[in-house]
Amino acid sequence: MKILAIESSCDETSAAVVLAGKKSGVKKLSNIVSSQILIHKKTEGVVPEVAARAHISKISRVVQKALKDAKTPLESIDYFAVTNGPGLVSSLLVGTEYTKGLALALNKKVIPTNHMLGHLYSAFVSDPKIKLPSVNLIVSGGHTYLILLTKKNKFKILGSTVDDAAGEAFDKVAKMLGLAYPGGPEISKWAKKAKKKGFEDYAFPRPMLNTKNFDFSFAGLKTAVLYKIRDEKLNLKNPQTKANLACSFQEAVIDVLVKKTIRAAEKYKTKSITLSGGVAANKLLRKKLASASRKIYNKFYVPDFSLCTDNALMIANAAAIKVQGGFKPVKYTKLKVNPQLELK
Ligand SMILES: Nc1ncnc2c1ncn2[C@@H]1O[C@H](COP(=O)(O)OP(=O)(O)OP(=O)(O)O)[C@@H](O)[C@H]1O
Ligand SMILES: [Mg+2]
Structure with missing residues (x-):
């Protein structure tokens, strides 16, 4: 079967054929x-409105x-797949309404796909035979x-964040340090110096590192960076101070992510570990x-850099x-957008 997938959940307009x-x-x-x-x-x-308008202007060409x-x-596409959540509602609507139009015109069925399912399986794109069980x-x-x-x-799902996502924390701390958007790549660039x-x-805290569950929390860590700058009156015009703060923050996030993942792999006696999502582009984390x-004798898999951030290939996959x-593909009339779509 040939599948054409469309991804427009946030700020990347993407289409892929598999x-x-x-x-x-x-x-x-x-x-x-x-x-x-x-x-x-x-x-x-x-x-959001700017993102949606940009999707509209690009989607046909993409x-x-x-x-x-x-x-x-x-005409030789068998099914249309599209991200129907989670994401920004106005961005999601562009991709899903476009897909509905294609499905109606060609009388084909659609495969609504959770964006996070795309991230979950993205390591399988280049390595389809990952040994299971795996922790991801x-x-x-x-x-x-x-x-x-x-x-x-x-x-x-073994665990998730109770507040900010890891990428969100990278972006917010980058903003505090006066770094450009998106913050993740900037933090890692500065951390090298x-x-x-x-x-x-600086030694920032490692939130929820020692809790028995597999949940994460990054909001407190972000606040710890803010208080450190404020209470110690740190001079962010000094590039060395900025680099040291970026590095210490990055070390704290990576420490928690790595230790909790390894603990989960040990508990569930997995054979493989996969890493995905935009922050998976972070070289130190990889x-x-x-x-x-x-x-712990687990094989490690991570997608190519281009498949870490949003792309339609992971959705098609x-x-x-x-x-x-x-799963049985559905009629286009059944396609519904849900910005808070849960991973189940
Ligand atoms: N080298 C890096 N180090 C740390 N974070 C990074 C790096 N490169 C990108 N990121 C972060 O990855 C995030 C973007 O990832 P992605 O595109 O998967 O997120 P999203 O699609 O907006 O969110 P979601 O998939 O949860 O809906 C941003 O927060 C960005 O700062
Ligand atoms: Mg994403």
């Missing part, structure tokens, strides 16, 4: 991503390019999940989780896995 087997196997034919980062840099964050790269005429850490702009995957289509003696002096996984697991 060829998938009935029971297994997903082959990428194309993946086009049009990012709005330059637009949102000006406002240091995403303005879909046409995805079909052209896949050398596939629209998803760290994105809006979510933080630890998930146990026992079969390809069977998973259990830190001096060991300097950043170790390196530390890879090394910790090896120590997740949609194919859903159908291969028995």
